[in-house]
Amino acid sequence: MVIEVKREDDVCFLRCEGRFVTGTDPEYLRVKSDEIKALNCKKVLADFSEVSDVGSAGIGFIVGVYTSAKNAGGRFILVGLKPRVREVFDLTRVSIVIRSAADIPAGLAILCEESPAARSGWKE
Numbered sequence: 001m002v003i004e005v006k007r008e009d010d011v012c013f014l015r016c017e018g019r020f021v022t023g024t025d026p027e028y029l030r031v032k033s034d035e036i037k038a039l040n041c042k043k044v045l046a047d048f049s050e051v052s053d054v055g056s057a058g059i060g061f062i063v064g065v066y067t068s069a070k071n072a073g074g075r076f077i078l079v080g081l082k083p084r085v086r087e088v089f090d091l092t093r094v095s096i097v098i099r100s101a102a103d104i105p106a107g108l109a110i111l112c113e114e115s116p117a118a119r120s121g122w123k124e
Contacts, residue, residue: 001025003032005039011111012041014065017050020058029061036065042074043111047104049080054088066098079107 001018014036036044044065051058062078069076078100081089089095101107 001028003028005032005035007039007041010041011043011045011108012036012039014044014046015050016046016048019053020051020061021053021055022057024055024057026057029057033061033064033068037068040072041069042072044069044074044076045104045107045111046076046078047080047107048078048085049082049103051085052082054085059088059092059094062098063094075111077101077107077110079104 001020001024002016004013004015004017006013006015046062046065048054066076076098078089078098080103081100086095086100089098089100099110101110
């Protein structure tokens with residue numbers, strides 16, 4: 001499992017690769033989570049197009065990053081979920097809470113769209 005983190009403008013990109021399953025190094029996931037938090041991005045896009053399998057370790061990591069982004073007033077989106085990975089997110093009902101998109105351009109469009117609250121003058 002590999003997680004590459006980079007920031008471009010106001011978006012934090014996570015490029016994830018491999019298997020996010022039990023046995024995944026929890027220290028590595030904690031370090032990557034801290035790295036993401038330190039960037040203080042309001043928009044986070046996690047590219048899972050190269051993730052072949054996900055288990056509790058991967059779900060815990062994604063939910064943690066999502067929660068940090070939301071608590072900071074930001075947005076989070078998953079992109080490129082393979083059918084097997086999507087099935088796990090659906091079965092665990094994480095997909096009800098965390099939005100996903102087919103690919104990076106679609107995910108960026110969702111992250112960058114103006115929220116209904118912003119259009120109306122209300123704060124989210």
